Amino acid sequence: xxxxxxxxxxxxxxxxxxxxxxxxxxxxxxxxxxxxxxxxxxxxxxxxxxxxxxxxxxxxxxxxxxxxxxxxxxxxxxxxxxxxxxxxxxxxxxxxxxxxxxxxxxxxxxxxxxxxxxxxxxxxxxxxxxxxxxxxxxxxxxxxxxxxxxxxxxxxxxxxxxxxxxxxxxxxxxxxxxxxxxxxxxxxxxxxxxxxxxxxxxxxxxxxxxxxxxxx
Numbered sequence: 001x002x003x004x005x006x007x008x009x010x011x012x013x014x015x016x017x018x019x020x021x022x023x024x025x026x027x028x029x030x031x032x033x034x035x036x037x038x039x040x041x042x043x044x045x046x047x048x049x050x051x052x053x054x055x056x057x058x059x060x061x062x063x064x065x066x067x068x069x070x071x072x073x074x075x076x077x078x079x080x081x082x083x084x085x086x087x088x089x090x091x092x093x094x095x096x097x098x099x100x101x102x103x104x105x106x107x108x109x110x111x112x113x114x115x116x117x118x119x120x121x122x123x124x125x126x127x128x129x130x131x132x133x134x135x136x137x138x139x140x141x142x143x144x145x146x147x148x149x150x151x152x153x154x155x156x157x158x159x160x161x162x163x164x165x166x167x168x169x170x171x172x173x174x175x176x177x178x179x180x181x182x183x184x185x186x187x188x189x190x191x192x193x194x195x196x197x198x199x200x201x202x203x204x205x206x207x208x209x210x211x212x213x214x215x216x
Contacts, residue, residue, distance in 0.1 A: 057205060058192040059129050060141045060169060064094050090135045097128040102207070115154030122150040123161060123207040127168065137177055141191075143169035147208040163208045168192075188215045 056062050068083035081095040105120030129143035145168040149156035156162035171189030176182040193212045195201045204210040 057203065058194060059096055059098070059127070059143065060131070060171075060192065062096070064096075065133075068092060086132075086134075088135075090133070092133050094131040094133075095129070096131070098125070099127075100125045117153035119151070119153075121152035124148045124150070125207050129169070137175045139173040139175070141169055141171055141173065143167070145209060149207070159208060159210075161207050166208075168209055168211050186215065189213070191216070 052066070053062050053064060064082040067079055084093050084095070086092055102123045103120055104123065106117070109116060124147070126146045127143060129141065132140040132142075134140070144165065145163070146165050147161065147163045149161040152161065167190060169189075169191050171187045171191045173185055173187045175185045190211050190213050192203045192209070193201050193216070194203060198204075201212075202210075
């Protein structure tokens with residue numbers, strides 16, 4: 001339970017930091033100016049009806065650039081973390097995270113073979129990422145994951161229930177300057193891959209997700 005308490009304390013600290021960010025953004029016009037200039041490519045957003053992307057299984061596929069172009073205040077507590085200017089035009093970083101808890105209880109697990117657990121067990125997954133945009137052509141995406149298991153008879157299943165800390169994604173993405181003529185991007189490094197219905201290639205969205213190393 002000590003580890004769970006530390007995770008909750010970390011989330012509470014993140015809430016405090018995010019609450020303070022709007023005041024910092026107002027006191028430093030250079031950051032606000034950089035954030036607005038960061039996404040000339042992004043969609044135009046009206047002051048009263050900001051465009052918000054859908055959450056994706058692969059967090060690297062989310063595009064929060066619309067919040068950089070929002071004319072007035074943000075509507076959500078976490079919005080200031082989605083576009084933090086880095087002091088240069090078109091340079092910004094977007095932060096995100098996920099906390100998921102689940103309880104599992106099986107009867108006659110694995111057809112009754114091996115240890116059985118009549119009380120069930122708890123799984124906890126924490127994911128955090130930073131998405132760096134260094135101008136139009138360069139992007140660096142980094143993501144950490146922590147999967148923990150509590151109370152399973154027989155212990156955690158390897159590579160499924162528990163991985164205390166691991167790099168789930170870390171890749172460099174390169175795009176051409178003129179994306180209207182050449183619509184292509186190259187990703188190099190560790191990344192999530194999801195194709196079709198996920199029967200052959202997918203992140204396997206269990207407590208511990210499965211990354212892939214390569215280039216696409």
